[in-house]
Amino acid sequence: MxxxxxxxxxxxVRQQFGFAAAVDACLAQxxxxxxxxxxxxxxxxxxEAARIVKxxxxxxxxxxxxxxFPANDKGGRDAAIDDSKRAIDEAAALGADCLVMxxxxxxxxxxxxxxxxxxxxxxxxxxxPHARACHMPVAIExxxxxxxxxxxxxxxxxxxxxxxxxxxxxxxxxIDVYHTWxxxxxxxxxxxxxxxxxxxxxxICDWLVPTRDLLLDRGMMGDGVIxxxxxxxxxxxxxxxxxxxxxxxxxxxWWKRPGAEVLxxxxxxxxxxx
Amino acid sequence: MxxxxxxxxxxxVRQQFGFAAAVDACLAQxxxxxxxxxxxxxxxxxxEAARIVKxxxxxxxxxxxxxxFPANDKGGRDAAIDDSKRAIDEAAALGADCLVMxxxxxxxxxxxxxxxxxxxxxxxxxxxPHARACHMPVAIExxxxxxxxxxxxxxxxxxxxxxxxxxxxxxxxxIDVYHTWxxxxxxxxxxxxxxxxxxxxxxICDWLVPTRDLLLDRGMMGDGVIxxxxxxxxxxxxxxxxxxxxxxxxxxxWWKRPGAEVLxxxxxxxxxxx
Numbered sequence: 001m002x003x004x005x006x007x008x009x010x011x012x013v014r015q016q017f018g019f020a021a022a023v024d025a026c027l028a029q030x031x032x033x034x035x036x037x038x039x040x041x042x043x044x045x046x047x048e049a050a051r052i053v054k055x056x057x058x059x060x061x062x063x064x065x066x067x068x069f070p071a072n073d074k075g076g077r078d079a080a081i082d083d084s085k086r087a088i089d090e091a092a093a094l095g096a097d098c099l100v101m102x103x104x105x106x107x108x109x110x111x112x113x114x115x116x117x118x119x120x121x122x123x124x125x126x127x128x129p130h131a132r133a134c135h136m137p138v139a140i141e142x143x144x145x146x147x148x149x150x151x152x153x154x155x156x157x158x159x160x161x162x163x164x165x166x167x168x169x170x171x172x173x174x175i176d177v178y179h180t181w182x183x184x185x186x187x188x189x190x191x192x193x194x195x196x197x198x199x200x201x202x203x204i205c206d207w208l209v210p211t212r213d214l215l216l217d218r219g220m221m222g223d224g225v226i227x228x229x230x231x232x233x234x235x236x237x238x239x240x241x242x243x244x245x246x247x248x249x250x251x252x253x254w255w256k257r258p259g260a261e262v263l264x265x266x267x268x269x270x271x272x273x274x
Numbered sequence: 275m276x277x278x279x280x281x282x283x284x285x286x287v288r289q290q291f292g293f294a295a296a297v298d299a300c301l302a303q304x305x306x307x308x309x310x311x312x313x314x315x316x317x318x319x320x321x322e323a324a325r326i327v328k329x330x331x332x333x334x335x336x337x338x339x340x341x342x343f344p345a346n347d348k349g350g351r352d353a354a355i356d357d358s359k360r361a362i363d364e365a366a367a368l369g370a371d372c373l374v375m376x377x378x379x380x381x382x383x384x385x386x387x388x389x390x391x392x393x394x395x396x397x398x399x400x401x402x403p404h405a406r407a408c409h410m411p412v413a414i415e416x417x418x419x420x421x422x423x424x425x426x427x428x429x430x431x432x433x434x435x436x437x438x439x440x441x442x443x444x445x446x447x448x449i450d451v452y453h454t455w456x457x458x459x460x461x462x463x464x465x466x467x468x469x470x471x472x473x474x475x476x477x478i479c480d481w482l483v484p485t486r487d488l489l490l491d492r493g494m495m496g497d498g499v500i501x502x503x504x505x506x507x508x509x510x511x512x513x514x515x516x517x518x519x520x521x522x523x524x525x526x527x528w529w530k531r532p533g534a535e536v537l538x539x540x541x542x543x544x545x546x547x548x
Contacts, residue, residue, distance in 0.1 A: 148456035
């Protein structure tokens with residue numbers, strides 16, 4: 001039985017499965033959409049990963065990830081741009097719906113977040129011609145403000161959409177409930193993104209209270225405080241009807257459980273909570 | 275020698291000192307502005323705390339704190355309102371510049387952040403007549419989005435100022451760099467707050483990379499990634515020239531050091547970094 005509308009970001013089971021085993025485990029439970037990370041694809045090889053995707057008619061809801069643009073020197077910034085161009089090629093080879101972009105935080109020693117944000121805008125502008133030529137949409141993912149220092153200085157949907165508007169065609173957003181649920185402006189900004197056809201991906205998990213680790217304590221849908229049904233309603237009202245992609249980093253809980261149990265829980269929660 | 279322009283939030287040395295000892299330690303190093311927490315005042319008694327403040331001509335840059343308005347039942351919401359009214363009376367007795375308000379997060383079991391925000395607005399409206407009668411300004415402190423679930427559902431300066439505008443006279447904001455440094459709209463919103471004379475307090479510390487705990491790993495000024503001089507410039511350009519108040523919760527570092535060392539470090543960093 002197919003589980004329509006559900007995608008598994010393979011980071012959710014990264015401690016349990018490599019790419020091929022993850023796909024097998026998903027297919028065994030009827031899940032036909034995935035989103036891999038680059039290291040997972042690299043481990044098996046891009047052509048083999050692409051073969052598995054095609055042979056099983058999988059939907060790839062995103063390829064994770066490009067970006068990380070800010071750097072102290074031009075060499076570092078150019079390297080990030082080149083790396084993101086390679087990520088575009090990989091995403092195209094996999095037939096992904098989009099390449100997910102994580103902006104990057106402050107360069108080492110910097111306290112100038114405005115400068116870092118300018119580097120992100122410059123980096124995106126530099127890769128966009130290649131993305132457009134490859135017909136690969138680029139999805140800026142605003143990350144929670146607690147990552148502004150070290151992972152992403154794009155921290156609200158409004159900010160990401162302002163970037164999109166400045167960059168033009170070929171770029172949109174990945175909306176992750178974990179990063180954006182707290183935002184008092186999230187509903188009007190989702191509607192804005194919908195009007196401009198800029199929603200490229202919808203990531204789900206939950207915000208736990210308490211949260212014990214800034215990076216690796218994301219919750220399973222239903223275990224936290226996010227109103228996932230309302231979020232889904234807002235995103236569907238805005239015109240995006242693609243799969244909801246489960247992305248859970250959980251070093252002390254879900255990464256320690258059997259992968260099949262994690263996937264079964266994702267399905268059960270998706271059906272009842274989301 | 276007096277340290278002009280520096281205030282110590284007594285949470286910064288709460289593991290080392292009670293109220294009276296904290297004041298003595300501050301005065302010994304020339305610090306003449308403080309901001310106490312209610313439990314610290316309660317431990318020594320309000321009248322004795324007020325006597326110490328007056329006898330030493332201390333500036334009380336804020337009294338911490340009122341708020342925590344959302345609750346599942348009316349009894350709980352009324353209790354929070356009554357508690358905040360008592361906090362107004364205490365702040366007035368201490369001659370504080372303002373009563374700092376922490377909004378409160380989601381009631382237990384709730385996933386409705388919009389409803390929690392409405393409860394905050396209602397709670398503030400309910401206490402404002404008493405605050406105005408006591409001539410005690412109420413300072414809404416937007417807290418970092420990572421506290422939206424359990425501590426405060428007011429998470430950006432823009433949101434706090436929208437609340438202020440709706441509530442009218444007698445209410446403003448406490449701007450803490452820790453909670454707001456990441457915000458792409460912080461500079462225009464500080465300017466907006468200045469135009470409307472709504473800045474009541476300026477709290478400082480630093481954002482550490484990495485941050486190891488969501489609540490108790492704030493950094494000493496200069497040890498993190500916040501551009502404190504620029505922040506101060508923006509706030510002074512907006513017309514606020516009150517003391518910068520150091521508020522550091524640091525269970526594994528500063529709370530374990532001798533209080534006099536912590537205060538000396540605050541002074542040295544204030545002079546060189548802020």
